[in-house]
Amino acid sequence: KNEVEQSPQNLTAQEGEFITINCSYSVGISALHWLQQHPGGGIVSLFMLSSGKKKHGRLIATINIQEKHSSLHITASHPRDSAVYICAVRSSEKGSARQLTFGSGTQLTVLP
């Protein structure tokens, strides 16, 4: 079983829809990251979370440490949001604190 599971793997939405991508993990973590990979391959860091909720523009990320679950929400989705969204966790276990473990990614396509 992967340490980081994302769902769904693929998501197609109409422009304007509210989108949710989920991430569940099985290890103790010190931080969780949400990344965006553009169609051209470049990766951008969106959020780093250790608790609670963060918001940046139309993007909202939440984390529930007790349930080992995080969600990435996109409000009023737009075709330019089409990308792969990747969840990554940094383990809190001694010796692995600097390693990131990645989910397999969610391919989001927003249709005009």
Added chain:
Amino acid sequence: EAQVTQNPRYLITVTGKKLTVTCSQNMNHEYMSWYRQDPGLGLRQIYYSMNVEATDKGDVPEGYKVSRKEKRNFPLILESPSPNQTSLYFCASSYSGGYGYTFGSGTRLTVV
């Protein structure tokens, strides 16, 4: 502009011919790391470095070497590349607190 610069962007080489992929950052970040991305396997960490002269193995270090002689540079060395090292490679850096990561643009390597 704050950035992580990887070179080359694309490389086709033959089995056994030593190669180096360079990575340089201009943000004075302590932490640097290398990842490979493969279809169906996602991103996996190869090596990371906490600071100058401090490197450690990630999840898939076999067949790779790294060095960190200067804070800004973290080259990835393939002493004897093999076809199973064909992949998309990313370098990333961050402050040692593990804040948001900055990724390079990626290097698409093909070993024939």
